[in-house]
Amino acid sequence: MEKKARILYVEDDLTLSFVTRDNLVLKGYEVAFADDGIKALEMIRSGTFDLYILDVMLPGMDGFSLAGKIRDENIDTPIIFLTARSFMEDRIQGLQLGADDYITKPFSIEELVLKIEVFLRRSKIVPLVSHRNATLKLGSYSFDLTNQQLIHSGKTQPLTFRESELIRLFADNMNQIVKREDILMKVWGNDQYFSSRSLDVFISRIRKLLKSDPTIKIENIHNIGYRMKIG
Secondary structure (H helix, E strand, C coil), X not given: CCXXXXXXXXXXXXXXXXXXXXXXXXXCCEEEEECXXXXXXXXXXXXXXXXXXXXCCCCCCCHHHHHXXXXXXXXXXXEEEEECCCCHHHHHHHHHCCCCEEEECCCCHHHHHHHHHHHHHHHCCCCCCCCCXXXXXXXXXXXXXXXXXXXXXXXXXXXXXXXXXXXXXXXXXCXXXXXXXXXXXXXXXXXXXHHHHHHHHHHHHHHHHCCCCCCXXXXXECCCEEEEEEC
């Protein structure tokens, strides 16, 4: 029998949390719950979870701070933010912290379950490397596809799944323009507006990860896409 995915759900609205938890359990998930950020952090440090659902406005420690703590210790587990606010600044801040998506309250259980299934499925995907070397050279960097790592001057930088997939996509299309819609469909699975904003955030992160070699450039081709060049 397939093991149930274990979700940590952090929400201080007890009425909403009861309904949401009940529905997620009915969908077959194992759901652990906390109603403030401090309790959630204790649970994170003492247990293992397959996905996090975090309200932004929490007592004790807000969702953004909690996500930062999660990413300090675990770079791969998907994070979905729930928020009653729709400010663009909040969404960008969450994406910069490594969140995978945002859902604005009120939301439907069907929407939440769909996103959960997408991220759980992707978190189990391993880049296809059987037909090629598991390590690529990118300028003065080594890119370990199997372990999702960048290695430079003896230092190893772990990558998130999306960071790894973006670098792989650019490496596969070196010196060629990769269209935004193609990147979004291959890495995000959709070309919606907020996925597009998320892409911009991830491009900035990858540029910072590769900044030790100034010969590596990721060019923004206006209204079209991006191109990686070396030299």
